[in-house]
Amino acid sequence: MNEKYDVAVVGAGPAGSIAARAAARSGAKVLLLDKRHELGVPVQCGEALGEDVLRELRVKPDSRWAVHKVNVAKIVSPSGIAVYMSEKAAGGKIGYILDRKIFDKHLATLAADAGSDIRVGTVVDGLLSDGGKVRGVRARGPNGRTEVCADVIIAADGVMSRVARWAGINTVLKLDDLESGAQFQMVGIEFESPTTMEYYLSSKLAPGGYVWIFPKGKDMANVGLGVLASRAEHRPIDYLRNFVNSRPNLQKGRVIEINAGGVPVGGPVKETVRDGLIIVGDAARHVNPLTGGGIDYAMRAGDIAGEVAAKAVAEGNTSKKRLSEYQRRWMKLFGKRLGKYLKAKNVIINFSDAELDELAEAVQGVKFERISLSALLRVLIKSHPKLLWKLRGPM
Amino acid sequence: MKVDASTCMRCGACASVCPLNLIEVSDAQVKVGDKCTDCGACAKACPVGAIEIERKI
Numbered sequence: 446m447n448e449k450y451d452v453a454v455v456g457a458g459p460a461g462s463i464a465a466r467a468a469a470r471s472g473a474k475v476l477l478l479d480k481r482h483e484l485g486v487p488v489q490c491g492e493a494l495g496e497d498v499l500r501e502l503r504v505k506p507d508s509r510w511a512v513h514k515v516n517v518a519k520i521v522s523p524s525g526i527a528v529y530m531s532e533k534a535a536g537g538k539i540g541y542i543l544d545r546k547i548f549d550k551h552l553a554t555l556a557a558d559a560g561s562d563i564r565v566g567t568v569v570d571g572l573l574s575d576g577g578k579v580r581g582v583r584a585r586g587p588n589g590r591t592e593v594c595a596d597v598i599i600a601a602d603g604v605m606s607r608v609a610r611w612a613g614i615n616t617v618l619k620l621d622d623l624e625s626g627a628q629f630q631m632v633g634i635e636f637e638s639p640t641t642m643e644y645y646l647s648s649k650l651a652p653g654g655y656v657w658i659f660p661k662g663k664d665m666a667n668v669g670l671g672v673l674a675s676r677a678e679h680r681p682i683d684y685l686r687n688f689v690n691s692r693p694n695l696q697k698g699r700v701i702e703i704n705a706g707g708v709p710v711g712g713p714v715k716e717t718v719r720d721g722l723i724i725v726g727d728a729a730r731h732v733n734p735l736t737g738g739g740i741d742y743a744m745r746a747g748d749i750a751g752e753v754a755a756k757a758v759a760e761g762n763t764s765k766k767r768l769s770e771y772q773r774r775w776m777k778l779f780g781k782r783l784g785k786y787l788k789a790k791n792v793i794i795n796f797s798d799a800e801l802d803e804l805a806e807a808v809q810g811v812k813f814e815r816i817s818l819s820a821l822l823r824v825l826i827k828s829h830p831k832l833l834w835k836l837r838g839p840m
Numbered sequence: 841m842k843v844d845a846s847t848c849m850r851c852g853a854c855a856s857v858c859p860l861n862l863i864e865v866s867d868a869q870v871k872v873g874d875k876c877t878d879c880g881a882c883a884k885a886c887p888v889g890a891i892e893i894e895r896k897i
Contacts, residue, residue, distance in 0.1 A: 480865075487850060487851065489851050489852075568864070570864060604852055604855075604856040605852040605855035605863075605865065607855065607861055610861045617857065617859050618856045618857045618885075620881060620885065623853065623856060623885055625853055625886070625887045627888065674857070674884050674885045675884070677884070682888045682889070703849070705851045705887035705888050706849075706852075706887065707851060707852065707856050707857075707887070
């Protein structure tokens with residue numbers, strides 16, 4: 446079978462579905478493909494998202510997938526010193542804990558509503574190219590093999606990022622640039638507050654990463670962690686079991702879901718466009734290297750990618766030069782910020798547990814009036830310039 | 841490399857570090873191309889320890 450679309454999007458996570466919506470809205474004939482039989486499954490994510498991106502991209506929060514609200518972040522040092530950041534009760538920003546199984550389907554539905562075709566259970570296993578220019582994808586699905594020709598391919602294939610590699614862009618992650626993560630969705634547990642996200646830093650609990658507890662209800666939460674693949678001495682899921690078993694408030698809980706996944710934390714890919722190709726989201730390493738959070742950037746990148754792809758098709762010019770509008774725009778929107786957080790990560794990740802304790806102690810009493818990573822970093826630099834002198838310029 | 845299908849969660853962390861882009865993860869299976877050199881990167885990346893490397897001597 447041979448089909449023809451203006452834009453083919455590979456991967457229906459947040460980046461891909463928002464890209465498909467944007468391209469379809471801009472008038473393109475769009476096909477959104479995903480290897481999974483059920484979008485959003487398996488969950489590979491802590492499921493926390495700030496409200497800003499939803500408002501800006503006009504995705505109206507719905508309690509079916511924005512299942513819980515949080516407004517406090519508690520960061521705990523290896524010896525147990527807690528630093529709090531709280532949004533104001535009135536006028537503060539809302540953090541959502543999502544149900545990705547519903548959220549991802551909702552975003553795909555928005556793409557469908559905008560006119561995009563969708564094909565699930567369909568594995569893209571190669572590119573069609575013509576003298577170096579990408580001109581489509583090869584796929585296999587419930588109805589057998591197919592070749593989909595498209596003027597622009599949007600690679601939103603997640604952490605694996607195989608499409609970019611087929612096109613000759615090296616997106617292979619080093620073990621230093623991969624957080625390997627595991628998560629339990631737990632019920633019947635206790636925690637400090639249902640509106641507080643908890644983060645635990647310690648080389649023993651999670652080397653090169655952290656443990657999180659993100660509440661999903663009064664006695665339900667995502668309890669997960671990421672460890673740097675190059676530093677882990679055990680399987681991430683074993684670190685997680687150890688954490689849960691060591692905490693009286695968690696050990697009597699029950700696990701109703703196990704998740705696992707890899708998070709790219711080496712900073713964004715330098716080259717995110719080629720003739721006929723755009724790379725977005727985890728595939729482009731659009732992830733905050735310090736926190737591992739990426740839904741926000743993925744959606745923003747997807748929105749720009751879809752719009753630029755559709756415009757380029759309409760103009761009859763899908764060259765790398767034309768598509769580089771996408772690269773310029775995401776760089777301007779969040780590229781610099783990710784670069785800054787990468788620098789911070791590279792410094793912080795090499796701190797000993799004693800040094801992390803020192804930092805926590807230095808800012809323990811500070812009253813943060815919003816949850817802001819950059820505000821935290823600025824205060825840390827000011828309070829403990831000796832440890833963080835390397836970061837004075839960039840922050 | 842060998843994947844234990846009952847432990848594997850199909851997350852794709854292995855594929856992200858495969859230097860030869862040989863790993864395809866789908867709902868049904870993890871497929872590995874025949875040029876695998878057993879370098880072991882995938883096993884280190886796996887969150888659940890589903891990958892075993894058979895060292896070639």
